[in-house]
Amino acid sequence: MxxxxxxxxxxxxxxxxxxxxxxxxxxxxxxxxxxxxxxxxxxxxxxxxxxxxxxxxxxxxxxxxxFELKALSAESKAKYSVAWEEVQIQFVDSPEQAVSTADELVTKLIAERGYPTGDYDDQLANLSVAHARTLEHYRDAHAISERSKSGEAETEDLRQALVHYRALFADLLGENPIRSEGAASPASEPKVPEQKINNHDSDVANSRPDATSR
Incomplete structure (x- = not known):
């Protein structure tokens, strides 16, 4: 050769x-x-x-x-559903406190699923692997929550925060992510029918917080 x-x-x-x-x-x-x-x-x-x-x-x-992630039991899911219903009721009289409670409830759910909690940016990074499609909801909700702490959020902003928190909340519970206006673009979210976390509440966007918008 x-x-x-x-x-x-x-x-x-x-x-x-x-x-x-x-x-x-x-x-x-x-x-x-x-x-x-x-x-x-x-x-x-x-x-x-x-x-x-x-x-x-x-x-x-x-x-x-x-991470040692785990699915929630039916009992835990029912407990969180009731807790979310109480957040919606709380919004009627105290929107700011309801958003704060929603943030705490989501953080608690994150921990129960087996994710470490602590630094917010670390939480985002950890969730991004399995919950990337609803991560923008969490960012938007957190941003509004932070503005609320300094009194810079209107009631409609707080209602939107609850909608955003609910999207990640449903995702972490194991339900299909719920599309909410004002967050990630529709093209970046799964095309799924709207579902309820519980059987008798309407979607957050049409629930009690809507009726109290000022």
């Missing part, structure tokens, strides 16, 4: 190897985009490079795999 043929074979093999590597990278990228949805764009956009952002998402996956 002549040296020229050997060189050609080496070049061909290198091209094939590069194609395989690029194909595997593209496949992995697609998997991350499908899993994290809008969160993929957010993390990559905040990073210095796409590879750094993807590295962060893979690290989240590794941490998530170490």
């Amino acid at each position: 002549s040296p020229t043929v050997v060189i050609i074979l080496i070049v061909v093999l290198l091209v094939i190897a590069a194609a395989v590597v690029l194909g595997a990278r593209a496949s992995r990228r697609k998997q991350l985009q499908n899993k994290f949805g809008p969160e993929y764009d957010r993390v990559v956009g905040d990073a210095d490079s796409r590879s750094e952002g993807e590295r962060e998402l893979r690290e989240r996956e590794k941490r998530h795999a170490e």
Whole structure:
């Protein structure tokens, strides 16, 4: 075999190897985009490079795999459903307190599912692996809750916070995520019928908080 043929074979093999590597990278990228949805764009956009952002998402996956997550029992689900109903009732007389209670209830539910609680940003990162589709709801709810603490949130803002909290709340309970206006774009959310956390309450957007908007 002549040296020229050997060189050609080496070049061909290198091209094939590069194609395989690029194909595997593209496949992995697609998997991350499908899993994290809008969160993929957010993390990559905040990073210095796409590879750094993807590295962060893979690290989240590794941490998530170490959590001892558990499904809720029927009794626990019923308990949380009743607690949420009480939050809605509380909104009638005290919207600010209801939003604060909703935040505490969601945090408690996060912990019971087996996620560590503490730093808010860490909570977002941990939830993003399995609950990316409702993560923007949590961000919006938390932002309104923080504004409420300084008296900067109107009643309609507080009602929207409750709607956003409810979306993540339903997701953590194991129900289908609930679409709510004012959060993530419809294209980034699953196309599912609206469902209720309990059997006799209407959706939060049409529940007691709506009737008290000022």
